[in-house]
Amino acid sequence: MTGIVEDPERDLILTYAPVARRAGLLALLVLDDALARLLRTTREPALGQMRLAWWREALEKLDYAPAPAEPVLKALQAEVLRHGITGASLVPIVHGWEVLIEEETLDADAMRRFGEGRGQLFVAAGMVLGSRGDPLSAAGQGWALADLAHNLQAGEERATARDIARPLLDAAGRAHWSRPARALGALAHRARLDLADTPKPAGAPARVGRLLWHRLTGR
Numbered sequence: 001m002t003g004i005v006e007d008p009e010r011d012l013i014l015t016y017a018p019v020a021r022r023a024g025l026l027a028l029l030v031l032d033d034a035l036a037r038l039l040r041t042t043r044e045p046a047l048g049q050m051r052l053a054w055w056r057e058a059l060e061k062l063d064y065a066p067a068p069a070e071p072v073l074k075a076l077q078a079e080v081l082r083h084g085i086t087g088a089s090l091v092p093i094v095h096g097w098e099v100l101i102e103e104e105t106l107d108a109d110a111m112r113r114f115g116e117g118r119g120q121l122f123v124a125a126g127m128v129l130g131s132r133g134d135p136l137s138a139a140g141q142g143w144a145l146a147d148l149a150h151n152l153q154a155g156e157e158r159a160t161a162r163d164i165a166r167p168l169l170d171a172a173g174r175a176h177w178s179r180p181a182r183a184l185g186a187l188a189h190r191a192r193l194d195l196a197d198t199p200k201p202a203g204a205p206a207r208v209g210r211l212l213w214h215r216l217t218g219r
Contacts (some may be wrong), residue, residue, distance in 0.1 A: 009190065009202045009211075016215045017129055017183040024083060024128035025183060027075035028121050031090070034072050035097045048101045056094045062087030083128045092120040096144065106157050111164055114148065115141035122184055131181035135172045139188035142168030146191035162195055169195065177218040185218065186211045 010029070017025050035055065042048040058073055063086050067073040081087065096117020103110040122140025125131075145165035152158040169192040177185035193199060193207055200207050213219070 007202075009207070010187075012208070013183050013186045013190065013211060015183075016186055018180055021083075021129050021180075023075070024079040025125050027072070027079045028090075028125050028128070031072050031076060032093065032118070032121055035094060039097060039100055042101075045101050049098065052094050052098050052101070056091050059087040059090045059094065080124065080128055085124050085127055090120070090124060092117045093124075096120070106152075106160070108160055108164065111145060111148070111157075111161050112141075115145045115164065115168075118144035122187075125184055126181055129180045129183065130178075131184070132178040134177050134181045134184065135175045136181075136184065138168045139172035139184060142166075142172060143188055143191040146194050150194060165191070166195055177214070179218065182215055182218060186214050189214050 014022055014026060035052070038051050038055075039048060042051060058068070058070070059076075062073065062077050062081060067077040076087070076090070080090075094117075096114050096119070099110050099114040099117065100106070106114075119137060119140030119142075122136045122143065126134060126136040142165045145161045146169065149158050149161035149165060152161060169188055172185070172188040173192055175185070189210060190207070193210065
């Protein structure tokens with residue numbers, strides 16, 4: 001599959017997912033990667049909105065037509081939709097990313113809308129993995145906002161994103177995650193580690209140890 005972000009820590013987390021469903025989780029993460037890359041490489045807001053509109057329409061069409069010759073869409077149709085998920089249900093992920101184009105400044109309301117939209121990735125992934133009672137919505141929103149905070153330049157906006165993300169990830173971190181969904185729990189724990197005042201670098205033994213503990217215990 002093309003478009004996969006180089007991220008050894010995430011590669012480790014993917015091994016926590018059930019083997020038969022791992023490709024579905026990866027397909028969703030690669031969709032998110034593609035949308036993130038679209039925003040990074042688009043300077044004109046109007047062009048960005050047009051490109052995101054293409055993704056919205058393409059996802060909806062997966063429900064009634066074969067995927068076009070686009071690797072991300074083909075993987076979604078093959079590995080995600082077969083678990084009872086519709087292409088239309090993935091559109092809110094695009095809406096979340098669209099907030100970053102629509103809003104000139106990111107206030108708390110805009111960030112919450114971004115988190116709620118992009119965080120739907122965890123809800124879809126939970127269905128793919130066979131999640132049982134896990135805090136998917138809170139974890140997904142916190143994960144999305146922690147990543148946003150990491151990439152924001154403005155100090156005030158970064159602080160706001162972190163302030164919204166932290167209680168969501170704290171709540172997700174207190175949960176006992178079901179075994180099928182522990183890859184998602186580990187992503188949430190990793191996002192929580194990234195919010196530390198002085199976060200340890202990716203791949204540091206303490207970080208990897210925390211992720212492995214979650215795999216073993218669900219905590």
